[in-house]
Amino acid sequence: MNVNQVAENLALSHQEELVDLPKNYPLSENEDEGDSDGERKHQKLLEAISSLDGKNRRKLAERSEASLKVSEFSVSSEGSGEKLVLADLLEPIKTSSSLATVKKQLNRVKSKKVVELPLNKEKIEQIHREVAFSKTSQVLSKWDPIILKNQQAEQLVFPLGKEQPAIAPIEHALSGWKARTPLEQEIFNLLHKNKQPVTDPLLTPMEKASLQAMSLEEAKMHRAELQRARALQSYYEAKARKEKKIKSKKYHRVVKKGKAKKALKEFEQLRKVNPAAALEELEKIEKARMMERMSLKHQNSGKWAKSKAIMAKYDLEARQAMQEQLAKNKELTQKLQVASESEEEEGGTEVEELLVPHVVNEVQMNVDGPNPWMFRSCTSDTKEAATQEDPEQLPELAAHEVSASGAEERPVAEEEILLREFEERQSLRKRSELNQDAEPASSQETKDSSSQEVLSELRALSQKLKEKHQSRKQKASSEGTVPQVQREEPAPEEAEPLLLQRSERVQTLEELEELGKEDCFQNKELPRPLLEGQQSERTPNNRPDAPKEKKEKEQLINLQNFLTTQSPSVRSLAVPTIIEELEDEEERDQRQMIKEAFAGDDVIRDFLKEKREAVEASKPKDVDLTLPGWGEWGGVGLKPSAKKRRQFLIKAPEGPPRKDKNLPNVIISEKRNIHAAAHQVQVLPYPFTHHRQFERTIQTPIGSTWNTQRAFQKLTTPKVVTKPGHIIKPIKAEDVGYQSSSRSDLPVIQRNPKRITTRHNKEEKL
């Protein structure tokens, strides 16, 4: 018996029944049906004989053949303990190609896993329990909505009966009803006369006819169309009404302008498309112009205009209004011109405006307006603007610097570098990618080499900037005097201390001075009084600036009521803030933020005021019983005499001293009435979340004294109603519309169901 044969046998057995191999113990029996050769039969015979004496196993073990491990039984009681691996069996078949199907089946067998050991009893029970529990809780969950409903019900009437039958439709009631009284008969007569429907299809014959006249779809479409039209109409109406209601003159002006523009556009188009029509249009416009010219509509000759003319002397607005009207007249009466000319003019002005830098304008506005926040944003704007100008030049500059070995002084470049430095601190994030290449080297350089010059340069720069501002201002307002500008220009150094003075805080000043000690500048030795003297000397010169400076001084003095005053940096120009930012930017930012948050808050003063008011309010009031005109003359403009008043004024007794008399930062209310407090709820009761809610429930009366009978009944319905003498059964699934389980509750593992049937029979007898 060789290996091949055994394998073949195995394969055959698999062909016949496709069960997994390890379980397939009685292999030998199946083999009978397979093809048989001599050897096999012989083998079988041997087997049969050996099995006769019952020592089958032992004999097997005793076999000393080489093929022990692959015996037909595939189990050896005492083998080497190795597991039989399917691969071992498969090896020999690999060569034969005819057994493809067998191989496939074997592969399938291979994929199957070995059955695990059964769990112990406790574990199995636990699993059973868990499954049963989850099932049961699922079953129970169907009660959730019912229980919730019952809990929230306004009223529960026990025993929970079945629901009341629905009210029968009127037709049913009518069918068994006859008109008896004369009134009823009369009514019915009327109804019948008008062919009003009495019973079910509540339609008159006319309605029926109309229904039949149009098909349903048609009618629907028609109706939808009508509806749409109506909706649109109403929408437009509403819009028009709303627009009409708008009182804003400006809005109407804008609308008018828009319309005019649109008309013009249309006209242009018309000119291109249809010149004749355009000509007509033109004529129309011309005509309108003529009409305008003929009328005196906008020539300040109306009643309104005259009244305005009187006012115009004093009232700027009136003057403006008049001018506007005149302008309008001019516009209307003007002959149509070629559009290009005016455009050119406008362009020119625009260019002019553009020439003036944007920043300057804004700053000027700031100077006018006292709003610090605006100013803040504006200063940053200026910086940003400056930086935006800078970066274009930056790279080359940096390159210049690097090449020029740092020590070289170039004022313009220096300025720019400085600018860049603080801008870099300010908004590093923004332009980090832009400056990445050039900055590190250059900035370091500047720091190292010209750290001393930095400040001086900065001062110079700030001075220049300031000058610029002023000059711009003067240019813009055209009020500034020329000599003033001239005086300012030659003395930039003089202005420096002033600038320093302008910084808002003493601290910064000192710091600056400290920094200044390192400077090679001469004015570092300038004592402060001198600075002030300079300032005072300067003030007469600089007319418009003087009051502002005074204000600033005040602010410096008033630093202690930091909270109350508006932020002192109201008017300081860009430069001092820049210096400051160089020093302690973060701190400043923080402070600024706080200031912004509590702008205009004076908590302490408010509290004191509040307390004063509370004290006043709690003081007992005098009673004035004076009757004017009693015992003396009375009338309009006459007051009762002082004597009378004194006589009839009942002075209120001085109350007991307030409990918070000696506590300046506390208000103790003395309104609380102890006697009433005993009857008041001290703590908000549980289900309420706000005292308002609670108060509202209390304030709604429920008595019949304040409610109608019906409302009273409704308000006083008890939550649970039970009827005496009625047995209340537990809630049932059928009662609430669920199907009760059809299965009996008896255990599944009943031993003999026959008995149960007999039991049922007996039960009936009971």
Next chain:
Amino acid sequence: MQWPPPWRRSPLVSATPPPGPTTGLLRPRRVSEAGDSSTEGARTGHSHYVTPAESAMERRSQPFPSLRPASPTNAPAHGRGSDCTAKEPPLANVCRQNYGAAQDPVEPAGRRSASHVTGSSLGKAEVACGRRWRWAELVANSSWSPAGRATEMKVKMLSRNPDNYVRETKLDLQRVPRNYDPALHPFEVPREYVRALNATKLERVFAKPFLASLDGHRDGVNCLAKHPENLATVLSGACDGEVRIWNLTQRNCIRTIQAHEGFVRGICTRFCGTSFFTVGDDKTVKQWKMDGPGYGDEEEPLHTILGKTVYTGIDHHWKEAVFATCGQQVDIWDEQRTNPICSMTWGFDSISSVKFNPIETFLLGSCASDRNIVLYDMRQATPLKKVILDMRTNTICWNPMEAFIFTAANEDYNLYTFDMRALDTPVMVHMDHVSAVLDVDYSPTGKEFVSASFDKSIRIFPVDKSRSREVYHTKRMQHVICVKWTSDSKYIMCGSDEMNIRLWKANASEKLGVLTSREKAAKDYNQKLKEKFQHYPHIKRIARHRHLPKSIYSQIQEQRIMKEARRRKEVNRIKHSKPGSVPIVSEKKKHVVAVVK
């Protein structure tokens, strides 16, 4: 409209009818009659307002037309007569007009409407009336002349149509015209508050819950059972093995059975009410007929099952002929068989009670002396889950309206209401007893339950409150062993150690018997008022006040002190240890030791 409204004007002006000598005795307000004399004319410048009292007087006067004065000289006499009528006590229907609102001390009488005037300000009006009338007579006498007759005065009057306020028959409801404008009722809240206070006080005054004591047992009453079909029938088993059937309406015992030797451990009725089951210390389960044996027949059980161990409890299925007993294990029995259909066990300790779920009837709950509560599913013949509490649970009771809710009466003085789907946290811990809770039973409405305790009291708890709303006790009532809430939810029965069964009202101050609709309305209103103002300190105090026997009272104090000490200790421990190292366990979770799957 006139201002001030008539009822606010002083009675001197408004309520006095201006009489004239020629006018009818009590009909002074007809225009033609009123304008007789000049003095009257002057007075009738005021508009006149008729109060119902007057109209009533008027109506009464009509049968006596002969009283009309024949001559002016008679006038004084009649004036006196009119005085008398005015001083008559107000008529019944006049007074009754005020019945709608309960008369309470703060209610400013006569402020609201004309009908109110009659109530209390009538007396004043009468007095004023009397004076006025006399004065009017005098004037009339002096100025009586034909010339006076000739003068015609224009009189402004308010006239009222009696149809608006007089009812057609006396069976009709009284019309009480009211103006419900809230602006006119500034004192709504205080008035209702006082009413609520009064209602609360009255509730306490009428709180007499004890109805009857049923005596007859010769040993402590160990178990009680309700008849499922008959409200009046109650069964009880005693510690000497005696079972008695009681009639509650007659308050007597109708049948006595010596059912077991030793204790009757459990008793339950069949769902149809034809028979009942008992288990006793003699290891038997017996089924009895509800009706007594015929004359001369011996008292014998229908069936007797002899078991191997003692059964400690029994409960019958709510729909089928199956019952469950407990002892060493939970057995499910078919009524006709001597062996259990199935036995379910989990652990090895004696089970003290078993209860069927009344809604999902295949569910059972049991509690064992090893501190656990086990739930079973009868269909699948398997336990479901087990929860172990701090101490032993004596019994459980399922909520008859909420399928998954049950309450367990525990030895640690508390009751725990569980949702059986989430056993790890009780829905509510009910604490008020000061000794072990021995029994619990739900009201059939499922809103409340009653618990019997070893501390000789029974308490009624709302399902959703942790504190009891009521405590019942009497001097003679000893440890209460069993308690039942009757199926109409009106009464409570409790059986105690000292051999009595006591019958209580479930609602202590409820009036028994049929209520008229007005009584019912008043009851509902009072109830709502009490609810509305329940948070007010005075009302709360009165509503909560109960007299307790000294033993319970002192025990409560003691418990409070102990609890406070424990709490303080816990707080201190949390305070002085690393944050988070001492877990904060809620009261609900504190008592659950474990949930076993």
